[in-house]
Amino acid sequence: MESTSIDDSALRVLRETFGYEAFRGRQREIIDAVSAGRSALALMPTGGGKSLCYQIPALLRAGVAVVVSPLIALMQDQVEALRHYGIRAACLHSGLPAEERRDVLAALDDGALDLLYAAPERLLGGGLLERLSPEQVALFAIDEAHCISQWGHDFRPEYLQLGRLAEGFPGVPLVALTATADARTRAEIQRRLLPADAETFIASFDRPNIRYRVRIKERPRAQILELIRDGHAGESGIVYCMSRRATEDVAAWLAERGINALPYHAGLSATLRAHNQDRFLREDGVVMVATIAFGMGIDKPDVRFVFHMDLPKSLEAYYQETGRAGRDGLPAEAVLLYGTRDVYRLRAMLEGSEANARHKQLERQRLDALLGFCEQTTCRRQALLGWFGEDHPGDCGNCDNCLEPPRTWDATEAAQKLLSAIYRTGQRFGANHVIEVLTGGSAARLRELGHDRLSVYGIGRDHPRLIWQSLTRQLLAQGLVQPDPEGHGGLRLTEACRAVLRGERRLVLRADTRPTTPDRSRGSSIRVAPAERGRWEALRHCRRSIAEAEGVPPYVVFHDATLLEMLRCMPASLEELGHVSGVGRHKLEKYGEAFLEALAAAE
Structure with a gap:
């Protein structure tokens, strides 16, 4: 039961300063621990209120709270927001003019700051750490703490040196916060950053306000346009693409059709990136078409949709990227477009990589989890949270599979035919050629190769090409076939398919059909009468x-x-x-x- 006593300082700050009536999830436990001087690791979903877990203790404890943040844009946004709450906050980063930097340091020396945000290299290498004494510091907060593991030396090597804080400031509580950390990453954060007695708080990763949907990729640009026009006209959102070129092409294509779309990728000039990001943050209804270079550190709460035109790298990446929608708790939508080429490309990239066998095995598991999520016929929220070790009863009522349960069919016999056709044609041809053989196509190439005389020629005429394309994608997703590792585009059988060919394994798969009417089930925008x-x-x-x-x-x-x-x-x-x-x-x-x-x- 939430305490409401008048002497409850944390609750009073929450209400009087931030204007909220009650804490959410495990916020209160974390705030109590840090306010009492104990160190903690806090894992909370994006939009779950992580910032309050150090901001409120910063206002309750004597001294300044030093917040380590990896991105200038994130620091500036948070400082601006805090100042609008009447909180004394500032940041130090490489882009700050010399005069402003002197003013911030003077305020720090005078004890006139409640929170000071700094990049890790500014804290560790700019003389700031030496300027601080344990008596001055209320707490250290390390935001985006997963950077120590997920990117490590490739991203911000300074994160690896932040263990010095616990050594140099004994007795000062240290809180590490992240929205993305599996068990291995959690262990590394605890080992590298936190004292041995630090407490761990893991909140639910469920984002019930986000509607998850996966759609078969057919005409991706037109599909994205329809999704925006039908469900999110005039709203802010993000469209993720895999390549830099695609972000520019898609943004221009959408803009020509009346969508206020802008591109963002690491190859654009710093000036243009900053300009486009600023417009996205400050204007209503801007759609950012971006690579994954965009998103981390974006504190915009009213992103109403996140659409993926291509498969993300993993379920972790998908969760993090979709989590940028609906941070304000209002309805939001995440739609993933997914097709055979995506599966083919990711399988081929993995098998053709030069990574060692152990790394390939781990990456294969991550890819299998992602593809399994896409092909899921039951509650998507249950599958997504299950990957993070969190139980969910299913039937969430806010994903495509719960709202419109998909049809399934016994695809065992059809799969046997497809696998046999791949084998009979020599395991060196792509899906289109194999389907031509199965459906009795009349292409001249079939006659040239003699494939019109194979026993499997025409045995699949009972199903349309759409069914065979869907079946190929799902067999690829399940690892029963794989792309030619030499990169020539052919399909090959895997050892796992033997049980299907022998009739020892039954396959019940999603029955994909092309929709005859537009999907009107989304209902995820803000509704005003x-x-x-x-x-x-x-x-x-x-x-x-x-x-x-x-x-x-x-x-x-x-x-x-x-x-x-x-x-x-x-x-x-x-x-x-x-x-x-x-x-x-x-x-x-x-x-x-x-x-x-x-x-x-x-x-």
């Missing part, structure tokens, strides 16, 4: 005007979730407005009258 539309737009206009005047993204003023509660509660006084979630004391004093006037004028 027609009678409320005028007031909703008035609140958004008020927020946008304030944000432009102050030079900050609109969500720094108030999140969509806060505006939505204003709309539904219709406060008529500052006192009533103060009870709206997300309206703290400082923001109430600063913005309250403006939003009350906006509501009244829209009546």
Whole structure:
């Protein structure tokens, strides 16, 4: 039961400063531990409120909280947001002008800061650590702590040196936070960063507000356009592509069709990347078409959708990338387009790599998990959370398989025919050629090769090409066939297919059919009744005007979730407005009258 006593300092800060009535998940346990001076590892999902787990202890403990963050954009966003809550926050990074850097250091020396954000190299190599004494520091917080393992020396080698903090500042609590860490990564974080007595807190990784859907890739650009127009017109979102060229081509194609789309990848100039990112953060309804270079450190809460035009690298990557949607807790959607070429490409890349056998085995397991998720016929949320070791009862009611249960069929006999055709044609031809043989095609190449005289020629005429294409994809996904490791495009049988050919293993697979009507099940956008539309737009206009005047993204003023509660509660006084979630004391004093006037004028 949540404590509500008047002397409950943490809850009082949550309510008065941040404007929230109650803690979520394991926030309270983590805050209590760190506030009491104990070190901790906190694993919480994106949008789960990790920042409060060190921000509230920073306001309760004497001294300055030093926050290690890997990205300048993330630091700047968080500092700006904290200042709008009336909190004394600053950051130190390589892009800061000399005069501002001197002002920040002076404020640090004067004890005039509650939180100081710094990049790891600035903390360790810029003389900042030597400037601090244990008596000055309230706590150390290491954000994105998985960087120590997931990228290590390839990403930010300075993370590997952060173990010095526990050694040099005994008695100062250290909290490491991440939204992505499997058991191996957790162990490495604890070993490299934290003292031996640090506590571990693992919150649920479920994001119930996100609707997960997987769609067969047919016409990916047109599919993405339809998804945006039908379900997310005028909303902010991210479209992930595998290649840099694709991000630019797709962004231009969408823009030509009226979508406010921008490209982002590491090959663009730093100026253009910064410009596009700034527009995404500050404007409503911008769609960022990006490689995975975009996303980490983006603190935008009102991203309403994340679409993947290509398969991500793993389920971990998928979870992290889709987690950038709906950070405000409002409905959001994640759609993954997935096809035979994706499976073929990833299998071929893995088998053709020069990695050692052990590494290949681990990567094969990760790929199998990703492909298994795509081919799942039961609750996707159950499968996704299961990969992270979290139980879920299934039937989530917010994924495509729960909303529209897929049909399955006994594909054993058809699979035997397909496997036999791959074998009879010499295990050196691609899916299209094998399907031509099965369906009795009339291509001249079949006659030239003599494949029209094989025993398997035409034995698959009872199924359309769509079924054979689906079956090929699913056999690839299950590892019953694999691409030619020499990279010539052929399909080869694996040892695992023997049980199917012998009739010892039954295959019940997804029955893919081309939809005859558009999918109208998404319903994941913010829904405002027609009678409320005028007031909703008035609140958004008020927020946008304030944000432009102050030079900050609109969500720094108030999140969509806060505006939505204003709309539904219709406060008529500052006192009533103060009870709206997300309206703290400082923001109430600063913005309250403006939003009350906006509501009244829209009546």
